[in-house]
Amino acid sequence: MDRASQPSTIDRTHVAAGDGVPISTKETSALLAPNAVSEAPALIASVPASAQHRRFAFGVVVVLLVVFVTSLPFATIQAPRVDAFLTVSQAIVLFAEFLTAIFLFSQHSIQPRPGLLALASGYICSGLFAFLQTLDFPGAYSSIGLITGTPSGAVWLFFFWRFTFPLSVIAYVLLKEAKETISPLARLGSGQAIGITIACAIVTTLGLTWLLVAGYLPSLNIGAAQQPLVQYIAVATWSLNSIAVVLLFIRLRTILDVWLIVAVFVSLPDLTFAVFYAVTIRFSVGWYVGKAFLLIGSWTVLVVLLWETTMLYARLASATILQRRERTNRLMSVDEATAAVAHEINQPLGAMSLNCETALACLTISPLNLEEIRSCLMDVMTDNRRAREIVAGIRSLFKAAPGQRTTIDISRLVQDVLRMVENDLRVHGISASTQFQEGLPMITGDPIQLQQVVLNLVRNAIDAIASAPGPTRAVRLVATKGTNSAVSLLVQDSGPGLTSKSETNIFDPFFTTKASGMGLGLSISRRIIEDHGGDLRLVEANSNGCRFEVILPIAATSDGESFRGLSATARS
Structure with a gap:
């Protein structure tokens, strides 16, 4: 009756490539907990400007500058009159400016910043003044305008439009790096701060418009001709926009800064026409170019905000998916590791159960076979001790502290492993x-862990040979003294070998080429050997089989004692 306990095994192959990592007991609780995002998603207003953004923005500025310079000789040439151009284009401006303000307010609601409120208020004023100028522009909605009824009314509203926006940009530049606590709105909630900002922008717009309607501002026209005051105001407005561009460039940090430069820059051509031409001819080439530039400027920041927000959410979605997948895979790794440990323990427990049943059966036979019963009980004790050693070995593997290490005869360890798998070989x-080299030195290590490594390699070899029967069915173990004061153990089989992909991933946790198996074997084995200061590697894998090499450092002894190897033996 064969009562030898079946050896525990750790499979060489794994379940899914790249699905996990060796898991220690200290890591288990952390893996089971939801992964926290270390940092909040970056806001558009705080995302650093990349070299690509700078180059692209610079290219846009160059193209617009070329268009502007090219149009200068034709600025006063009368173009076809399109009455709907102004109303449609500035309605689009109103829509774009308001949307941009909404985006900036949403950024502020996530991370309050006074600079964003200042910039958003500028966009609100800009949109309102664009709309009011359209209402008061002669020929747009009425022949003389709906607000002031004078030719200079639309001109003043245009300057209000182009004056308030660079002021808000300058305020943004000065406040963008300031802490939120310095703002009087810091004590209010985000919604209240946004509401007050909107109210202030509307009050400012209505206040300046009232000054115009009430006649507190001088007329800019004498009949159909513009007064020289228009040029002075245009120079002041042009200078203010230029100052905003310079400040943005000096304190350029983020993507928003880069594209605000473009947005402010595109207002300069229209102002330049007012500076260099005493009379701005409506519906001329210069007039159309200036309005087109303003239309482009109103959409610049909005398009960038939309694009970058989409990219941020796309990256966030990808990160979330990867995070969930990683958590799922790690949970699967915990389950697989638990199953592997249970498999390790069940082997000696099964043998103990079988021996106990045999001993009970012997008690029913008369006369009692005391020697047989004693042998069964001794096997139970041996299996019990082996189960304890396996548990202790697993615990020591998953702990930072090394297990108990002694000097080990590698040849005797190999022979013990072969005795454990003798039945499987048969x-x-x-x-x-x-084959052991003569005078083979001793090594130092945990005998249980190193036995598990060699047992794993031998069992892998047996499984590989059994999976693809061939003319040669052999496992060979060769121990020699390697270089650099180390002992080398080669385990070679005559199995079908491995594919190139399997060679690359063979030591990955939970990678497998078999239909069954936990796939923790080689990953844990390599960790054990590395903890012993050695190395485990795949030397060769082809159609003639695989050859693994275990390299372990020689034990340091005072008398230089070494164990003489045995000659080659064969088992069948």
Whole structure:
């Protein structure tokens, strides 16, 4: 009756490539907890400007500058009159400016910043003045305008439009790096601060418009001709916009800064026409170019905000998916590791159960076979001790502290492993041979852990040979003294070998080429060997089989004692 306990195994192959990592007991609780995002998603207003953004913005500025310079000789040439151009284009401006303000307010609601409120208020004023100028522009909605009824009314509203926006940009530049606590709105909630900002922008717009309607501002026209005051105001407005561009460039930090430069820059051509031409001819080439530039400027920041927001959410979605996948894979790794540990323990427990049943059966036979009963109980004790050693080995593996280490004779360890798998070798018709170099030095290590490594390699070899029967069915173990004061153990089989992909991933946790198996074997084995200061590697894998090499450092002894190897033996 064969009562030998079946050896525990750790499979060489794994379940899913790249799905996990060796998991220690200290890591288990952390893996089971939801992964926290270390940092909040970056806001558009705080995302640093990349070299690509700078180059692209610079290219846009160059193209617009070329268009502007090219149009200068034709600025006063009368173009076809399109009455709907102004109303449609500035309605689009109103829509774009308001949308941009909404985006900036949403950024502020996530991370309050006074600079964003100042910039958003400028966009609100800009949109309102664009709309009011359209209402008062002669020929747009009425022949003389709906607000002031004078030709200079639309001109003043245009300057209000182009004056308030650079002021808000300058305020943004000065406040963008300031802490939110310095703002009087810091004590209010985000919604209240946004509401007050909107109210202030509307009050400012209505206040300046009232000054115009009430006649507190001088007329800019004498009949159909503009007064020289228009040029002075245009120079002041042009200078203010230029100051905003310079300040943005000096304190350029973020993507928003880069594209605000473009947005402010595109207002300069229209102002330049007012500076250099005493009379701005409506519906001329210069007039159309200036309005087109303002239309482009109103959409610049909005398009960038939309694009970058989409990119941020796309990256956030990808990160969330990867995070969930990683958590799922780690949870699967915990389950697989638990199953592997249970598999390790069940082997000696199964043998203990079988021996106990045999001993109970012997008690029913008369006369009692005391020697047989004693042998069964001794096997139970041996299996019990082995189960304890496996548990202790697993615990020591998953702990930072090394297990108990002693000097080990590698040749004796190999022979012990072969005795453990003797029955498997016989079942599958596999021969096992060993060759040990004469005078083989001793090594230092945990005998249980190193036994598990060698057992894993041998069992892997047996499984590989059994999976693809061939003319040669053999496992060979060769121990020699390697270089650099180390002992080398080669484990070679005559199995079908591995594919190139399997060679690359063979030591990855939970990678497998078999239909069954936990796939923790080689990953844990390599960790054990590395903890012993050695190395485990795949030397060769082809159609003639695989060859693994274990390299372990020689034990340091005072008398230089070494164990003489045995000659080659064969087992079938």
